[in-house]
Amino acid sequence: MNTSLKGEMKKSRKIYITLMKCGMLFCTALVALLTLFMIAYILIKGIPNISWELLSTKPSYISDRIGILPDILNTLYIVITTLIIVIPLGVGAAIYLTEYAKNQKIVAAIEFASETLSGIPSIIYGLVGMLFFCQFMGMKTSLIAGSLTLVIMNLPNVMRTTQESLKTVPQSYREGAFGLGAGKWRMIRTVVLPGCVDGVITGCILSIGRILGESAALLFTAGFAHAMGNIFEALTSPGATLTVALYVYAKEQGEFEVAFAIAAILMILTLIINFSATLVQKYFEKRRKV
Amino acid sequence: MKKKRLFENIVHGVFLILGHITVGFVLLITIYLIVSGIPAIKEIGLVNFLFGTQWAPTKAEPQYGILPFILTSVYGTAGAILIGVPIGFMTAVYLSKVANKKVRAVVENAVNLLAGIPSVVYGLVGMLILVPTIKKIFDVPDGASLFAAIIVLAVMILPSIIKVSITSLDAVPKEYEDASLALGATPTETYFKVSVPAAKSGIAAAVVLGVGRAIGETMAVMMVSGNVANMPSLFESVRFLTTAVSSEMAYSSGLQQQALFSIALVLFLFIMLINVTLNFFLKKERK
Numbered sequence: 001m002n003t004s005l006k007g008e009m010k011k012s013r014k015i016y017i018t019l020m021k022c023g024m025l026f027c028t029a030l031v032a033l034l035t036l037f038m039i040a041y042i043l044i045k046g047i048p049n050i051s052w053e054l055l056s057t058k059p060s061y062i063s064d065r066i067g068i069l070p071d072i073l074n075t076l077y078i079v080i081t082t083l084i085i086v087i088p089l090g091v092g093a094a095i096y097l098t099e100y101a102k103n104q105k106i107v108a109a110i111e112f113a114s115e116t117l118s119g120i121p122s123i124i125y126g127l128v129g130m131l132f133f134c135q136f137m138g139m140k141t142s143l144i145a146g147s148l149t150l151v152i153m154n155l156p157n158v159m160r161t162t163q164e165s166l167k168t169v170p171q172s173y174r175e176g177a178f179g180l181g182a183g184k185w186r187m188i189r190t191v192v193l194p195g196c197v198d199g200v201i202t203g204c205i206l207s208i209g210r211i212l213g214e215s216a217a218l219l220f221t222a223g224f225a226h227a228m229g230n231i232f233e234a235l236t237s238p239g240a241t242l243t244v245a246l247y248v249y250a251k252e253q254g255e256f257e258v259a260f261a262i263a264a265i266l267m268i269l270t271l272i273i274n275f276s277a278t279l280v281q282k283y284f285e286k287r288r289k290v
Numbered sequence: 291m292k293k294k295r296l297f298e299n300i301v302h303g304v305f306l307i308l309g310h311i312t313v314g315f316v317l318l319i320t321i322y323l324i325v326s327g328i329p330a331i332k333e334i335g336l337v338n339f340l341f342g343t344q345w346a347p348t349k350a351e352p353q354y355g356i357l358p359f360i361l362t363s364v365y366g367t368a369g370a371i372l373i374g375v376p377i378g379f380m381t382a383v384y385l386s387k388v389a390n391k392k393v394r395a396v397v398e399n400a401v402n403l404l405a406g407i408p409s410v411v412y413g414l415v416g417m418l419i420l421v422p423t424i425k426k427i428f429d430v431p432d433g434a435s436l437f438a439a440i441i442v443l444a445v446m447i448l449p450s451i452i453k454v455s456i457t458s459l460d461a462v463p464k465e466y467e468d469a470s471l472a473l474g475a476t477p478t479e480t481y482f483k484v485s486v487p488a489a490k491s492g493i494a495a496a497v498v499l500g501v502g503r504a505i506g507e508t509m510a511v512m513m514v515s516g517n518v519a520n521m522p523s524l525f526e527s528v529r530f531l532t533t534a535v536s537s538e539m540a541y542s543s544g545l546q547q548q549a550l551f552s553i554a555l556v557l558f559l560f561i562m563l564i565n566v567t568l569n570f571f572l573k574k575e576r577k
Contacts, residue, residue, distance in 0.1 A: 017478045024388060027380035028397060031448060035400035038407060041415065089311055096309025100302060112569065113312040119565045120319065120558070121506025123532045127539070127554050128322045152315050159312070183294060185301045213408030216508040216532075220539055247410045250417065251513055263411045270406040278399065 039267060046264025049257045058228050066249075066258050070228040074143060074239035077231050078222065079211050081147040082154060083204060089151065090158025091193075091200060097159075098166045099188060118156040122217040125153050129221040141238040146222025150211055157210065158203035165199025166192060168288060198284040205280065209273045212266060215243040224248050242266055320558075327555030330354070330548035339552065345519040345534070347546040354549045356534070356556065362522040363531045363560075366436060366511070367504040370443035374504075375497055377444075378451030382496075385452070386459035387481045398456075405449035413513030416442045421514055430525045434516035437524050442510050447500035454499055458492020458575055459485060495571035502564045505557070508532040531557045 057067030093110070101107050129149030130141075139145040169192060177187040223238030224245070240248060242262050250259035331339050334354045342355015381401075385394050417434075420441055425433035462485045470480040486493070508530075516527025517537055529537070535550050535557070542550060 013479075017476055020478050020482055024380045024384035027377045028384045028389070030377060031381050031404075031452070032397050032400050034445065034448075035404050038404070038411075038415065041419075042411060089308060092305055092308030093311055096305040100305050101309060110309060110312055113316045115569065116316050116562070116565050117312055119502050119506075119568070120561060121502075121508065121532060123506070123508040123536055124319065124323070124554055124558055124561070127535065127551070128319045130539075131322050131326060131551075132318065152319075155312060155315065183298055185298055188301075209406050213406065213410075215408065215410050216536060219536065243408050243410050246408075246414065247509060247513070250410070250414050256414075256418065259414055263414055266408055266411060270403065270408070274399070274403050274406055277402075 039271075042260070042263050042267045046260040046262075046267070049261035050264060054258070054261060059226050066255060068242070068245060068258070068262060070226045071240050071242050071245040071262070073228065074222075074234060075212065075241040077143055077234050077239075078147050078150065078218075078241055079208055080231075081144065081235065082150045082211055083207060085147065086151045086154050086158055086207065087200060087204070090155050090203060091162050091196060093155070093159045094162035094166060094196070094199075095188060095192060098163060099184075099192060114156040114159055117152065122153065122214060125149050126217040126220045129217060134221060139236075141221065141223040142236050143222050143239050144235045146218045146241075147235075149217050149221045150214060153214070153217060154207040154210060157206050158200070161203035161206065162196050162199040165196045165202075169195035198280070201280055202277065202284075205273055205277045209270065209277075212241075212269055212273070213243060214241075215247055218244050219247075323551070323555045323558050326548070326551040328552075330545060330552040331555075333545060334549065334552075339549075340556075343521060345529075347538070347542070347549065352545070354545075356531075356549075356553055358519050358521045359529055359531045359534045359553065360556070362436065362515075362528045363505055363557075365522045366439050366443060366515075366528075366530060367501055369436070369440035370447055370504045371497065371500055373440065374444035374447045374500060375451060378448050378496070378500075379455060379493065381448075382452045382455035382459060382493075383481055383486065386456045387477075387485060401449050401452050404445075405453075409446065409507060409510040410513070412442055412446055413510040416510065416514040424525075428525060432516060432527060434514055434527055435525045436515065436522055436528045439511045439515040439528070439530070442514050443504045443507060446507060446510060447503045450499045450503055451496045454496035455489070455493050458489040458495070461492070462488045491571050491574040495568055495575060498564060498568045498571060502561060502568065505560055505564070506532060508536055512536060531560075 053065065054067055055072070056069055057065065058070045059066045097107055097110060101110070126149065129145060129152075133139050133145035133148050134141055137145075139148075173191045173195075174187055177191045182190065218241055222241065222244070224240040225238040226245070227234075227237055227239060229237065242265065246259050246262040246266070249255040249262070334342075339354055339356060340360070341357050342353060343357050344353035344355045345358060346353040381397070385397055389397070416438060420438050421433035423433065424430065424435065424438055428437075466484050466488055467480050470484040471477065475483065511530050512533045515530065515533065517529050517533055518527040519529045519534070520526050522528050531553055535554050538546065539550055
């Protein structure tokens with residue numbers, strides 16, 4: 001008998017339970033505190049170093065100052081270009097999978113490919129991007145080569161979120177459209193595409209987060225120059241994004257104050273992205289219920 | 291009518307191409323890595339390349355052995371898993387089974403945030419806090435070491451482990467737990483002896499995912515591991531497969547650069563192996 005009538009337990013059982021309970025509490029607290037520490041440390045160390053001069057100028061050896069405006073602009077350009085290319089591709093692929101593909105083997109192959117893509121480390125993307133876009137396609141080290149590399153990286157993301165939102169479009173809507181005499185394309189345009197808006201938005205937010213955080217894939221494709229220009233000049237010339245600039249300032253130049261300022265900016269952006277992702281998710285969940 | 295059918299066919303064709311684009315990208319990456327990775331292996335010799343213990347491409351008699359990198363990656367990943375998995379696993383059980391809604395929401399948000407922090411930021415914090423601390427506590431000449439990399443990697447794989455484990459723990463049928471409770475087991479015993487075994491393929495998938503993350507991480511590791519091509523040792527400066535590629539890519543040429551492509555090919559093979567394992571566990575989980 002493990003338990004007597006008084007409800008007393010064997011000692012070893014009691015120890016096991018207490019141990020596991022303490023372990024769970026300790027680990028959860030550790031994870032929460034770790035996150036809190038990361039945020040607090042970066043913000044406290046970084047925010048005092050953010051100044052208007054840092055944000056609004058480019059680096060200059062003559063006046064011995066460091067400015068990160070070019071890096072901010074480059075990040076913006078890369079995010080925009082990547083999204084413009086990846087969204088049509090990802091949405092198209094998702095529509096093919098849910099609306100057109102009939103052969104289960106092909107669907108499985110495509111899904112396996114997409115899972116493989118999301119498992120490949122960014123350094124390999126960087127290498128292949130360098131070989132294919134920069135050298136083979138003759139784009140040299142440039143923002144556009146970096147963007148195209150990121151397109152491949154983010155494609156599975158956009159595809160998956162779009163696919164999930166398409167699954168929530170009721171089959172009867174599609175049949176209704178066909179019943180009214182719509183062709184397949186018209187049905188997709190009027191029924192399917194409006195239904196995938198939330199998936200596309202979620203995919204966009206996730207992709208922006210990933211692009212902001214990416215560095216290894218951009219180091220050899222987009223380079224680490226701090227030149228400044230409008231979007232068209234910038235796309236064909238090399239340039240560092242904020243993350244790449246952080247790496248260069250911290251590791252190669254030992255400018256930790258600037259590095260922390262950039263880290264704080266990235267941290268704030270990460271917070272905003274996470275917050276908006278949760279918000280968007282809640283909003284769409286509510287709307288779907290109505 | 292004919293015109294309409296033609297139009298529909300064109301649309302179908304466009305979507306067909308878009309649908310297969312991921313397959314195309316995977317092929318592109320595979321082919322590029324194989325084509326650019328094979329020549330150097332041929333020239334150096336497979337055995338010399340994989341099992342050589344010396345990496346010295348700039349010497350008068352260049353050496354291209356990548357065993358130090360392979361072992362460092364394996365040890366580093368194993369270390370990160372050893373530390374990260376228990377912590378992540380316990381947290382997942384707590385959040386999925388014990389925690390109330392509010393606590394769960396807060397910690398889950400924290401975990402999502404942890405996943406969103408760029409790897410260079412982890413590298414920066416590691417460089418300025420972890421490395422000096424290791425130097426002080428263990429009294430070693432330089433804190434930038436395999437040990438520092440293991441700690442950083444352990445933190446970085448936490449979110450993937452927690453998230454995937456929670457999903458599979460949530461999916462355990464409530465009846466299992468009720469039955470165990472009715473038989474006199476306490477809640478804690480039920481979670482660990484009934485729920486966890488029921489979710490084991492999902493948890494295995496979480497571990498494999500963590501392995502993939504750890505082995506592929508580049509920038510954070512580059513900033514804390516010292517980056518010298520030693521055979522791995524806990525408190526010495528080491529170089530991983532990933533950092534071997536990225537640290538010399540910028541200035542290398544000729545056979546040295548080709549050898550870097552070969553390293554990437556080796557890394558890619560590791561990753562493919564991990565992906566296949568991951569898929570296996572995920573399929574099992576779905577069943």
